[in-house]
Each structure stands twice: as C-alpha cells, then as structure tokens.
Amino acid sequence: MILRIIGHGYHYEMENLCRIFFPNEKITLSYDRSSAEAKTVETVLDGDKIEISCDIDGGKMLGSADASACENTELEMGKLLFRVLSSVTGIVPPWGVLTGVRPSKLMTKYINEKGEEEAMRHFTEDLYVSDNKARLARNVAKAESGIITLSSPRSFSLYVSIPFCPGRCNYCSFVSHSIDTPSARKLVPGYIEKLCEELSRLGGVAGELGLKLESIYFGGGTPTSLEASQLDTICKSIEDSFDLSALREYTVECGRPDTVTVPKLRTLLLHNVNRISINPQTFSQSVLDAIGRRHTVEQTLNAYRLARSMGFDFINMDLIAGLTGDSYDGFCESLDTAVTLAPENITVHTLALKRSSDLAVNGADVADGEEVAKMLDYAQKRLGESGYSPYYMYRQSKSAGNLENTGWSKEGRECLYNVFMMEECHTVLAAGAGAVTKLKDPHGDYIERIFNFKYPYEYIARFDELTDRKEKIKEFYGSRI
Ligand code: SF4
Structure with missing residues (x-):
C-alpha cells in the first residue's frame, strides 16, 4: 500500500498506525501524489488543517481536523487516522493510538x-x-511500582546469556544456535571459558564499586541445552566472582522441556537457583509441530512434574497467542491446561514475527489481530479468576494486532528481574554473546548501554575488545557514586 506524507514529518507514527490495520501489507511511503495503489492512505497537514483520505480497495473515506486548538499535532493526526482506518476496516485495535511506548x-x-x-x-x-x-x-x-521500590540506588541484576538451543523454532528471532550441529557443539567449551572470564571481571568491578547483586537471570537461547557439568561451571564462577549475600532471586530459563533432566535440575538446586521457566508455548501437539518446536506436550508435562517433585516451588510457563495453526479454542485449551498445572507465573506472549525468523523469511502472514485480541481477553479473564495478577507488560514491534506480552503472577511471586529490567530501574550487568549491559544512573534516569558481540564465535574471537568496553562501567559509576 501507499502511505502519502504531505506537509508534515510524522511518517513514523503514521506508518506504525497503518501497520496495525494492515499487518501483512508492504507499506511504501510517498511524499507526493504521483503514485497510487489499490490501498492508498494520504495524510496531509496544511497550515492548521489536518486531512486524511483513504482509498482501500475502492472503499473511500475522508476525515479532517483542526490542529490550531490542540497541543500535539502529531497525536491529533494519529487520532484522525485511527478513526478513519477504523471506519473503513471495521477494526478497533484495543490499544488505540498507543504504538511503541510501553x-x-x-x-x-x-x-x-x-x-x-x-x-x-x-x-x-x-x-x-x-x-x-x-x-x-x-x-x-x-x-510494578511496588516492586521497583525494592531496588536501591546501589543494587543491580546480572544477566547471563546462553545462546544455544536444541534446534531452532521457526518463529524465533533470537540469536540462538542449534546445539545439535557439530560446529555449535565445538564452540561451547570455548564459549563457557570466556563467559566465566567475563563473569569474573564483572564480579570484580561490582565488588570494587560496592554494588549489591539482587537478581540473576540466565536467558538465551535455552540455558539448559548445556550439560549439567557445564551449568555447574558457570554457577560456580558466579559464586566465586560475586557477593551473593543480598541476592533475592536466581532464575534459569529451562525453556525447552526436552532439555530438562534430573542432573541439570539437581545442579541448579545445588547452586540455589530458586526460579525456573519451563515453556510450553502451546499444549497442542499439532501447533508445536507447525512451529518447528521439536518436543512433545508429554515432555512439557513430565518436565514440569519432575521439577515440582525435586522441590522447585517457583516456576514460570510461557504461552504464545497467535501461533501458526492455532485457533481461539486451541489457545484457550492451552491456557486452561497451564492454569490447571498452577505454576507461580504464567507469561502470555503475542506472536511477533521478526524479519529474522524462518516463518517471516518464508513469507508467513501475521496472525489475525482481532482473533489474537480475543485470546488475550480470555487469558485476562481466566487468569484473573484463577488467582493470578498482571505484574509486568511490554509490547514488541510487529506483534499481531499491536498487542502485548503480560507476565501474570500468584500473589507475592512476581519475577523481580523482569520488572527491574523492563522498567530500567537499576543497572543490569550482562555477560555472554548478544548480552547488553545497561548502566543506570543511581540518582537519575540516564541509561548507558554496552553491547557484547552478537554471535558466540565473535564473542570468543574478539573477547579482548569486550574487556576494554567494560572499562566504561567504572567510568560511568566513577562520577556518580
Ligand atoms: S527454544 Fe526459544 S530461543 Fe530457542 S529457538 Fe526456540 S524460541 Fe528460539
């Protein structure tokens, strides 16, 4: 479709709004009236007059508004565009004109x-x-505000990146390497060695600066795609490098249920990991097959029961609304199953197909936003009635219907790390490939980021450069503590 931008510079917001209504269209921006397509939307600012005209497959709609009385012309134009597109499509996106912002x-x-x-x-x-x-x-x-108050100016979290998985799901856009291939398996020992070295250096800096470690989060990838002995090495390295006396929460994402074994769970318990995530995404076998997630529903149930029987009393489960091959009824059944299992946290995501996922590369359509909205409404009602409350939320670009991801929790069992990280209320020191350290001014809102190399081979080969980058941590805190 063509989106005409005439007399103003609000192309970013206008495009984002059009994308909510037409998620599967390629949107081409035009700054004049020389081209038209079956779907053409024109946005004009002429002095104080805002005009929107839409020609969608022959259905035409016009709207105008006076910008002289409003404080925010961009918002006023967005609202007019929203009204016009809602009239012409019959769709009313539930987040209104809120795009991007949390x-x-x-x-x-x-x-x-x-x-x-x-x-x-x-x-x-x-x-x-x-x-x-x-x-x-x-x-x-x-x-969130209740949890944020738990973070003090000197507190911080530690993120540990394990960018390996047992095979790649076709909706995934993370940098994650299938550990099934010999080349990836060969990388792992060198990766762990460098990771432990980075943890040791970060621990040294945190100690020098007198920072207080409040939460640890192993993400990826699938951290439990490593062997129990490899997990043990990393956990020991953390214990040797950081003061853990103020630690409130220690999460390891197990993610894929087919990686959960007795020795790995025993190792995590031995190192006082007190929260794990076992992610079904769906309890429908046909949907798991359609999204290329190579495990069974039975494996999810077994992994969960095993973790419970070994004493884990703080478990999260992720579900995704809008997966390929799923339906409203199928999603509701998955949610009901999760509720019956009664994990402490259930996180409900909306599928967001990023360019780097196999599904997007193969031209798959984004799920129907209205149907996904109904799935989320069901989740909100069912979880609310089952003793869960929402405690953190974010949206990703390209999510179906511009919809959200929400973490739900039983009372008092919220994941602190998720809130600390999402609200950017304290520093996150991050180790491993693709990890991003976020330094937060203890006395203000200023944030500085340090990026690690994205891929494991780069992370290993250029590790010394990273060490230089991490010198910034001391510089950052030097003038602020
Ligand atoms: S398990 Fe998670 S991180 Fe790994 S490929 Fe699948 S979606 Fe991506």
Whole structure:
C-alpha cells in the first residue's frame, strides 16, 4: 500500500498506525501524489488543517481536523487516522493510538502527574485505549511500582546469556544456535571459558564499586541445552566472582522441556537457583509441530512434574497467542491446561514475527489481530479468576494486532528481574554473546548501554575488545557514586 506524507514529518507514527490495520501489507511511503495503489492512505497537514483520505480497495473515506486548538499535532493526526482506518476496516485495535511506548510506563507517568481517575480517562478518551486494556495497564503499573521500590540506588541484576538451543523454532528471532550441529557443539567449551572470564571481571568491578547483586537471570537461547557439568561451571564462577549475600532471586530459563533432566535440575538446586521457566508455548501437539518446536506436550508435562517433585516451588510457563495453526479454542485449551498445572507465573506472549525468523523469511502472514485480541481477553479473564495478577507488560514491534506480552503472577511471586529490567530501574550487568549491559544512573534516569558481540564465535574471537568496553562501567559509576 501507499502511505502519502504531505506537509508534515510524522511518517513514523503514521506508518506504525497503518501497520496495525494492515499487518501483512508492504507499506511504501510517498511524499507526493504521483503514485497510487489499490490501498492508498494520504495524510496531509496544511497550515492548521489536518486531512486524511483513504482509498482501500475502492472503499473511500475522508476525515479532517483542526490542529490550531490542540497541543500535539502529531497525536491529533494519529487520532484522525485511527478513526478513519477504523471506519473503513471495521477494526478497533484495543490499544488505540498507543504504538511503541510501553503502556504501563505511560500509565505510571499519568497517575503520578494527574491521579488515577484522570489517567484512566486520558487513556480511554484521548488515546482510544479500550477499558479492558486501560485497566490492565493500571494494574500492571501499580504492581510494578511496588516492586521497583525494592531496588536501591546501589543494587543491580546480572544477566547471563546462553545462546544455544536444541534446534531452532521457526518463529524465533533470537540469536540462538542449534546445539545439535557439530560446529555449535565445538564452540561451547570455548564459549563457557570466556563467559566465566567475563563473569569474573564483572564480579570484580561490582565488588570494587560496592554494588549489591539482587537478581540473576540466565536467558538465551535455552540455558539448559548445556550439560549439567557445564551449568555447574558457570554457577560456580558466579559464586566465586560475586557477593551473593543480598541476592533475592536466581532464575534459569529451562525453556525447552526436552532439555530438562534430573542432573541439570539437581545442579541448579545445588547452586540455589530458586526460579525456573519451563515453556510450553502451546499444549497442542499439532501447533508445536507447525512451529518447528521439536518436543512433545508429554515432555512439557513430565518436565514440569519432575521439577515440582525435586522441590522447585517457583516456576514460570510461557504461552504464545497467535501461533501458526492455532485457533481461539486451541489457545484457550492451552491456557486452561497451564492454569490447571498452577505454576507461580504464567507469561502470555503475542506472536511477533521478526524479519529474522524462518516463518517471516518464508513469507508467513501475521496472525489475525482481532482473533489474537480475543485470546488475550480470555487469558485476562481466566487468569484473573484463577488467582493470578498482571505484574509486568511490554509490547514488541510487529506483534499481531499491536498487542502485548503480560507476565501474570500468584500473589507475592512476581519475577523481580523482569520488572527491574523492563522498567530500567537499576543497572543490569550482562555477560555472554548478544548480552547488553545497561548502566543506570543511581540518582537519575540516564541509561548507558554496552553491547557484547552478537554471535558466540565473535564473542570468543574478539573477547579482548569486550574487556576494554567494560572499562566504561567504572567510568560511568566513577562520577556518580
Ligand atoms: S527454544 Fe526459544 S530461543 Fe530457542 S529457538 Fe526456540 S524460541 Fe528460539
């Protein structure tokens, strides 16, 4: 489709809004009227006059608004575009004109500035957010602020990246290497050696600066695609390098149930890991097959029961709404199964097909946003009725229907790391390939990022360069503590 941008510079927001209504269209920007297609949207700012015209497969719609009285011309234009596209398509996206920004962060800001009632009014009336989503954003905002207060100016979290998996799922856009190939397997010992060296250096810096480690998170990839002895080496390295006396939470993502074994779980328990994630994504075998996730539903159930029987009392399960081959009923059944198992956390994601996923490369369509919205509404209702509350939320670009990912938790069992990281309320020191260290000014909002090399072979080969980059941590804190 053609999106015409005439007389203004708000192309980014206009394109984002068009993408919500037409997720599978290639959108071409045009800055004049020389070209047209079956779907053409024109956005014009002429002095104080905003005009939007749409020609969608022969269905035409026009709208205009006066920008002279409003404080934010971009928002006013976005709202007009939203109304016109809603009329012409019959779709009313539940997050209204909110694109990009994290709803709970915005809600927190408005509650602090204007009070809860006015913040809710602003969301629903000015930003066209549905009542249901506004309530979700408010509930998350309240839960997050309780957790953020647990973080002190000197506290930090540690992220450990294990970018290996047992085979690659076809919706995945993470940098993760299938550990099944001989070349990847050969990389692992060298990777662990460098990872431990980086952990040791980070621990040294944290100690020198007097920082307090509050949470640890192993992500990836699938950390448990490593052998038990390899996990043991990494955990020991952390114990040797960091002061763990203030540690509140230690998470290891097991992710793929087919990697969960007795020796690995025993190793994690031995090192006081107190939260794990076992991710079904769906409890439908045909959907697992369609998304190229090479494990069975039975393996998920067995991994969960095994972890429980060995004493893990803090388990998260991830589900995804909008997976290839899934349906509303199928998603609801998966959610019901998860609720019956009663893990402490259930995280409900919306499928976001990034360019680097196999599905996107092969031209798969984004799931129907309206159907995925219904799945999330079911999740919200069912989880709410089953003793779970939403405690963190974010949205990814290219998610079906511009919808959200929400972490749900039983009372008092929220994952601290997820909130600390998402709200950027304290420093995250990150080790391993693809990891990003985020340094947070202890007395303000300023954040500085240090990027590690993305791929394991680069991380190993250019490790010395990384060491230089990490010198910035001391510089950053030098003038701020
Ligand atoms: S297990 Fe997770 S990280 Fe690994 S390939 Fe599948 S979706 Fe990606």
